[in-house]
Amino acid sequence: MEAPPGEEALLLKNQLCFPLYACAREIVKRYKPFLDPLGLTYTQYLVMMVLWEKRQVTAKALGDCLLLDSGTLTPLLKKMEVKGLLTRTRSSEDERNLLVTITASGEALKKEAASVPPKMAKCAGLTPQEAGQLYRLLYKMLKK
Amino acid sequence: MEAPPGEEALLLKNQLCFPLYACAREIVKRYKPFLDPLGLTYTQYLVMMVLWEKRQVTAKALGDCLLLDSGTLTPLLKKMEVKGLLTRTRSSEDERNLLVTITASGEALKKEAASVPPKMAKCAGLTPQEAGQLYRLLYKMLKK
DNA sequence: TATAATTTAATTGTTTCCAATTAAATTATA
């Protein structure tokens, strides 16, 4: 798909990367109406999913989970702290580590967020089988 | 994949959107070493693919192709004009339309770019069958 | 132990991306 030789290879419609890039942006847009009422951006929603599961993580671990670096996470976490969703403290064992901890208010948001995944599932427009296929292919690409 | 009910649905690992979002960013990163020598960012490369195919398009048509709006395209096209890759002129039939036209130097870049798609195909780490599947699934999602 | 290497966040500067608004040109309609 991506590498027919000659002229064809540079046509937009023969690119695999373009629908990937466009689809990722499109999905974030489709989340927006569901996340706006929670006061979360899509990236903030990802951070909250990690915190709803683990309650406390280091910024490093969060970056490893979400594949984001400190240049993205530092300002993001500061904003979320101002909103009262989490706290940022240094680990006493190792002062280099920033501990990100969910607040009660962050926990409380989980109830409201419970309605988001079912709504989004409809938005994707794929059958469960197709969604499973897509999931597997994307993780295969990511692992490479 | 995206909507198992209850607790499960908010786990990061059960999201379909996350690998999509992460994969799109990852792919742009994998392009970087191949596009840097051409002096193009990934988005600029997409614009050039359209121009290599059509030579001239309106900004509107370009936005429809790439699913980008004027807020993104206006500054992008201005930068590309400064680089000498394209010209920006108004249509005489309809002054609202901005005509984006490839320059000789933009055309010349196509030869160098020919090596990019085969290199990227290897980077994706998918079989041609898998790439085809992924392509179909992504466009299905986009159409919705 | 003193120094070097490593790890972790933060910072800086650039590029996207989008929502919302504005302005200009064109088309439709009263």
Add this chain to the structure above:
DNA sequence: TATAATTTAATTGGAAACAATTAAATTATA
């Protein structure tokens, strides 16, 4: 025709995203 509605770019402001650098803490090593 005069006015209203539509279309197209541009602008503005905010949030990511990343590369490269810096600074601080820790660990490894000479």
